[in-house]
Amino acid sequence: MKFKKPVIIAAVSALAVSGALLTQPTYAAQATKTIKAVYNNIAIVYNGNTVPSDASTEPFMINGTTYLPLRMVGTALDKKVTWDGNNKRVVIEDNQAPVDPSTITALNNQINSLNQQLATAKSEAATKDATIAQLQKDKAALQTQIDNNTKNNNSSSLGDLEDDLNDDYGNYESTKAEIKLSGNSDKVTLRVNVSKTGWNKLSSSKKTNLIQDMVDDIRDKYKDASISGSVRDDDGGSTLADISVRSSGTASLSEKSSGVDISDLEDDIQDDFANWKNVKFDIKLTGDEDKVTVKVYVNKDDWNSLSTSHRNDFKDGVVEAIEDEYSDADISGTVYDKNDGNKLDNIN
Structure with a gap:
């Protein structure tokens, strides 16, 4: 101590x-x-x-x-x-706690192992992505092939049915009917081109019966198909009647007054006069068989470049084309500058 x-x-x-x-x-x-x-x-x-x-x-x-x-x-x-x-x-x-070198080595080994696993996972993911992309490409190609086959089969079937309809009804009562079918098994469009003169000679009942027979033949082939269409003049292509079919299969016709639709007539006149005398015209029609209004749009300088006689010939030609379809119609109209909408001339 x-x-x-x-x-x-x-x-x-x-x-x-x-x-x-x-x-x-x-x-x-x-x-x-x-x-x-x-x-x-x-x-x-x-x-x-x-x-x-x-x-x-x-x-x-x-x-x-x-x-x-x-x-x-x-x-x-x-x-x-x-x-x-x-x-x-x-x-x-x-004091810093000493780190055992074996611990550092173990951690480094773990990091390397995880990096290898990550690289493997990325490689596998890339391979799967490439496989998925190829499968999607193959699927699209197969779908295209199926669609084409379906389209070809539908076209072939419709073509055969179209031939049969033309054989059965092609010269019905001198109508010179030409039947065209388009669409698929779910929806069929029926277009009947006829001689306007022969068509107008038929009674309403005969017209309806003719179309009903065609519809019945189509429904024999495509039972659940939705069917619609039109009867057209084989000369001018104007619509003479619209075809509608109920779900029951009953067909009905809605005939156009004087056999001409104003929009069809507009298309015909536009085709005939759109580039008259190398001048571009845009022609619009409104109205009905009793009264037709004409609106013509043209570049002012192009209109003025025409002689007075050529201008009159153009206006008279448009009026005469309308009168050929609507002989009793009151026809009037105006020529406008297509750039500013100003009036250039009258049509009467």
């Missing part, structure tokens, strides 16, 4: 540069002080464990205050304690 032993310690503060002791006023003065330290077998206990010490590291008391060697305390608390002589300071830092 140690006894209390007073010890006199001399503490000296100094600042040294190049090995010489400086005493200039700009630096702190060197001081020496005599103190009395008392050793009393003081022990340090950390978390229930006594920290070992020797004569050089034994704690002591000065004026009732216990002093512990800082390095010993740092070791007990797992702290790094160093002396910075240049700056005269004690530096305390946390």
Whole structure:
């Protein structure tokens, strides 16, 4: 057991540069002080464990205050304690826990393994994407082939049915009928081109019966098909009657007044006069068999380039074409500048 032993310690503060002791006023003065330290077998206990010490590291008391060697305390608390002589300071830092090299190796191996798995997954994904793209391409090609086959089959079937209809009804009552079919098994369009004169000689019942027989033959082939169509003049192509068929299969005709639709007549006149005398005209018709209004749009300079006789010939030609279809119609109209809409001439 140690006894209390007073010890006199001399503490000296100094600042040294190049090995010489400086005493200039700009630096702190060197001081020496005599103190009395008392050793009393003081022990340090950390978390229930006594920290070992020797004569050089034994704690002591000065004026009732216990002093512990800082390095010993740092070791007990797992702290790094160093002396910075240049700056005269004690530096305390946390100790870094050493990393086992085997742990680093294991982590690197894990990273490499994951990178390999990622590369494999990307490669597999790219392969699957390429397979999907090829399958989609093959699917599109097959669908195109199926559509073409269906179209060809429908066209072939419609063509055969069209031939049969022409054989059965092609010269019905001198109508010189020519039957055209288009569409598919779900929807069939029936167009019957006839001699206008022969068609107009038929009674309403004969016209309806003729179309009904055609519709019945179509429904024998395509039971659920929706059927519609028209009867047209084989000369001018104008619509003589519209064909409609109920879901029950009953056909009906809606005949046009005087056998001419105003829009069809407009198309015919446009075809005949659109580039008359190398001048471009846009011709519009409105009205009915009793009254027809004509609107002609042309470039003003082109219109003025025509002679008076040519202008009159153009207007008379349009009126005569209308009168051929609507002999009793009141016909009037106007020629407009197509650029600004200003009136250029009258048609009457």
